[in-house]
Amino acid sequence: MTRPKIIGLTGSIGMGKSTVAEMFERAGVPVFDADAEVRRMQGPGGELIEPIEAEFPGSTGPEGVKRDELGAQVFADPAALKRLEAIVHPAVGAQRQAFMIEHAGAPMVVFDIPLLFEGTGHSQVDAIVVVSAPAEVQRARVLARPGMSPEKFAHILSLQLPDAEKRARADHVIDTGTSLAETEAAVRDLIARLSCDD
Numbered sequence: 001m002t003r004p005k006i007i008g009l010t011g012s013i014g015m016g017k018s019t020v021a022e023m024f025e026r027a028g029v030p031v032f033d034a035d036a037e038v039r040r041m042q043g044p045g046g047e048l049i050e051p052i053e054a055e056f057p058g059s060t061g062p063e064g065v066k067r068d069e070l071g072a073q074v075f076a077d078p079a080a081l082k083r084l085e086a087i088v089h090p091a092v093g094a095q096r097q098a099f100m101i102e103h104a105g106a107p108m109v110v111f112d113i114p115l116l117f118e119g120t121g122h123s124q125v126d127a128i129v130v131v132s133a134p135a136e137v138q139r140a141r142v143l144a145r146p147g148m149s150p151e152k153f154a155h156i157l158s159l160q161l162p163d164a165e166k167r168a169r170a171d172h173v174i175d176t177g178t179s180l181a182e183t184e185a186a187v188r189d190l191i192a193r194l195s196c197d198d
Contacts, residue, residue, distance in 0.1 A: 003100070003104065004030075004100070004103060004104070004105075004106045004107060004108050004109045005107065005108045005109075005126050005127070005194065006108075006109055006110075006111060006124065006125045006126050006127075007024075007029075007108060007109070007110045007111070007125060007126065007127050007128075007129055007194065008110075008111050008113060008116050008124075008125030008127070008128045008129065009021055009024070009031075009110050009111065009112045009113070009116075009129050009131065010112075010113055010114060010115075010116035010117065010128065010129070010130055010131070010166065011114075011130055011131030011132060011163075011166070012132075012138065012157070012160050012161075012162075012163050012166065013114075013138070013142055013153070013156050013157070013160065014133075014137075014138040014139070014141040014142035014145075015131045015132055015133050015138055015163070015176060016131050016133060016141075016176030016183070017112065017114065017131040018112075019176065019180070019183070020129075020131045020174050020176065020183065020187060021033060021110065021112045023183065023184050023187040023188075024110045024187060024191070026184075027187065027188055027191050029106075029108050029109065029110055029191060030099070030102075030103040030106050030109045030110070031109070031110040031111075031112055032095075032096055032099045032109065032110065032111050032112065033112045034092055034096070034111070034112060034113050034114070035112070035114060037092055037095045037096075038088060038092060041088075041091055041092075041095075042064050042065035043063075043064040043065075044062065044063055044064045045064075046064055046065075047091065048065070048087060048088060048091055049064060049065065051087045052065060052070065052084070052087060055083055055084070055087060056069075056070055056073045056074070056080070056084070059073060070084070096111065107195060108191070108194060108195065110129075111124070111125060115160070116128065117161045117165075117166060117169060118159070118160065118161055127171040127172065127194060128169065128170050128171045128172070129170065129171065129172045129173070129174060129190065130163075130166045130167050130169075130170035130172070130173050130174070131173075131174050131176055132163055132166070132167055132173055132174070132175060132176070132177075133175065133176045133177040134177045135163070137176075137177050138163075139153070142156075172190055172194075174186055174187060174190065
């Protein structure tokens with residue numbers, strides 16, 4: 001049985017990956033957003049609340065995971081982060097499998113995975129699309145976010161593969177340093193080219 005072509009979509013913080021994912025969806029390509037699934041499963045009544053609370057007491061409440069409290073417990077502790085990932089990753093994997101079953105008839109799907117290269121996700125996709133923009137554009141976008149500081153931005157960047165390396169390892173690069181209309185045209189052009197690659 002043939003399955004959809006799987007496009008792995010990734011990019012560093014502030015590069016416009018979520019915007020590009022929306023453009024794929026508008027063009028009719030189903031998108032699996034790993035981060036959105038995690039937020040849902042960590043939200044009120046989510047299936048990850050109980051196991052996370054058991055492993056990290058005090059990190060959840062009626063509203064779901066308290067991101068600041070959980071972050072304080074895992075941010076600077078690699079072993080704690082690994083324990084959290086051991087809870088979250090299998091649950092995301094199960095959701096991704098359900099997504100693939102639901103869209104089995106689609107010619108193409110997108111997996112929106114922020115840390116595609118940092119994890120093992122790159123081995124599960126047929127082509128990798130990296131979303132990129134000039135460093136000064138990225139910095140301006142990220143520092144405009146509420147609660148963001150230059151120090152926090154630097155720390156996040158230190159956990160991510162450098163943009164230049166991501167671009168070097170990509171099959172395709174979408175430049176978001178241009179206008180939204182130009183970016184959307186590039187996305188549609190890429191979909192057309194990927195559709196012809198079969």
